[in-house]
Amino acid sequence: MSAGVEEPHAQAVGTNRDVLRIPAFRRLGLAWVFSNFGDSALYLTAAIWVKQLTGSDAAAGLVFAALGLPALLAPLTGQLADRFRRIPVLTATNVAAAVVVLALLLVRSADQVWLIYLVIFIYANASYVTSAAQSGVLRDLLEDRLLAPANGLLSSVDQGLRIVSPLIGAGILGLWGMNWVVAMTCLSFLIAALVLSRLRLREAVHSHEPDSFWATSTxxxxxxxxxxxxxxxxxxxxxxxxxxxxxxxxxxxxxxxxxxxxxxxxxxxxxxxxxxxxxxxxxxxxxxxxxxxxxxxxxxxxxxxxxxxxxxxxxxxxxxxxxxxxxxxxxxxxxxxxxxxxxxxxxxxxxxxxxxxxxxxxxxxxxxxxxxxxxxxxxxxxxxxxxxxxxxxxxxxxxxxxxxxxxxxxx
Missing domain, CATH: 1.20.1250.20 (MFS general substrate transporter like domains)
Incomplete structure (x- = not known):
């Protein structure tokens, strides 16, 4: 928008009910529930697990550092979401996250904590890819007036699961061990991928600019x-x-x-x-x-x-x-x-x-x-x-x- 274009003031904005009437959005929302459930259940549980293995608060805190570092790779994840069709990207990303999380089954002692950090770093990258690709999917799927309620509903799902799923993950860790948390997380990602694979959407044509890697990344x-x-x-x-x-x-x-x-x-x-x-x-x-x-x-x-x-x-x-x-x-x-x-x-x-x-x-x-x-x-x-x-x-x-x-x- 140039400086001379009218700014978006109080314009027609749809309601939560309006956007929930769209079957494709409901399917996307269902996938978001399962994907975020696995995501939220794992990150806090992994920190508790590291604390159990090492007895170190600092080592447990490094789990959250591993979660934050992928933000620095945003130029690369954004390119991935713009260069390829986004529904296949979302589907493949959830499958890849499920496979990566399975590597946690190999951890047996404190000497292998490095593997936990590596898995958390890779799967955190997956969440950035998902967020970037989903933005484009929503833009292709919905009218402008429905973007606000759609973003609001997905945000509510995210926040709600951040309350519930860490408690579930920690409870499973305490009762049955980390392997069951890994299995639950993996299953959540695979269900999300299955739901997304059945989503049909006419996506906007993706342009492949002939610019340099630096230009397209920034x-x-x-x-x-x-x-x-x-x-x-x-x-x-x-x-x-x-x-x-x-x-x-x-x-x-x-x-x-x-x-x-x-x-x-x-x-x-x-x-x-x-x-x-x-x-x-x-x-x-x-x-x-x-x-x-x-x-x-x-x-x-x-x-x-x-x-x-x-x-x-x-x-x-x-x-x-x-x-x-x-x-x-x-x-x-x-x-x-x-x-x-x-x-x-x-x-x-x-x-x-x-x-x-x-x-x-x-x-x-x-x-x-x-x-x-x-x-x-x-x-x-x-x-x-x-x-x-x-x-x-x-x-x-x-x-x-x-x-x-x-x-x-x-x-």
Whole structure:
């Protein structure tokens, strides 16, 4: 969209029921349930397993590092999703993930922990490929007005499974051992692949640009940063979500020093946030329908800023209320941006812009977490909370200024 093109305000947006009436979307959603169930069940269980094998918290933490590293390969995963037909890519990726996960059956002792890291790294790459390819599938499958409810429903499925499936995985690990978790995860991926293989969709023609490898790999980044509306919206999201990386660290101090509660209480806050994130996904399309995409991003980020500020409180009611706002605000902002990106991106670049977005959001968040962990021993956690709040609230500046400039009539 050029600077002179009208921005997407409160336009016609479909409802959750509208998108659920489409059989192909229901099939895609069913595959998403099984794929995400296997994904969510494995990642936390693998960390617990490493802790059991080694007795080391640091070794267990490296599982999450292995999960985050594939974000750096986003240019490659985005190309894969744009160069080939996406339904076969999704199907093959789920089958490959199932095969890779089976390698965990070979692990018998702490000496083989390296194999767990390798498997987690490879299967985490599969989730990035899936996300990139699915973005293009949704764009080919649905009208613009149905993208917001579709993204909201898939987000709710994702968040809901992140609450339930790790508990199931940990329970199976405790009762029957890791081999049964591996079998369950493998079966989930294979069912997802079977469902996807039966999905019929007329996909957009994929162009094969004659550009260099570097040019095609960075095309998604260049498109996002060169777009008149996507650039400020993405900058707002990157700053705000990156700041939440600090919250991932300070929340431990909030529970311990601020509330005087045991560390186990963190599970209550995480569960509360997860439930509200499901609600956020289900209500996102209604908010977008009422106020439009840019304002939904701003509202979501402002809620995030308020929730971050409240997380530094010593009152339990305020911290719980902040968790509710966090669960609503983040999904609203992210779903609105993803919908905007899908609408504004050509079909041939959906995968690369999706992968680029994931990288630009996830890498700063991980970096912020590492920085906060280093500073927490030197600075009071409430100082970090205040700084993060100011950063979140300031992050809406690029998008608000862009909207004001767009509202000024041409001379």
């Amino acid at each position: 095309a998604g980044f260049r498109f996002l940063l060169g777009h008149a509306l996507l650039r400020p919206a993405l900058l707002t999201l990157v700053i705000a979500v990156g700041a939440t990386g600090v919250l991932n660290v300070t929340i431990f101090a909030t529970v311990d020093q601020g509330l005087g509660l045991p560390p186990e209480f963190l599970s209550v806050l995480i569960s509360c946030q997860g439930v509200m994130s499901v609600v956020g996904g289900l209500t996102a399309s209604a908010v977008i329908r009422r106020v439009g995409i840019p304002r939904t991003i701003v509202v979501g980020i402002l809620l995030l800023g308020v929730s971050v500020l409240g997380s530094g409180s010593t009152l339990l009611s305020v911290v719980l209320g902040s968790t509710v706002l966090l669960g609503l605000g983040v999904p609203w902002a992210i779903i609105a941006f993803v919908t905007l990106r899908q609408q504004e991106t050509p079909p041939s670049m959906q995968g690369r812009t999706s992968a680029a977005t994931n990288m630009m959001i996830n890498v700063p968040q991980v970096g912020a977490s590492m920085l906060a962990a280093a500073l927490l021993g030197l600075v009071d956690y409430r100082t970090l909370v205040l700084a993060m709040t100011a950063l979140c609230l300031a992050s809406v500046g690029p998008l608000v200024l862009r909207r004001r400039a767009a509202d000024v009539p041409a001379a």
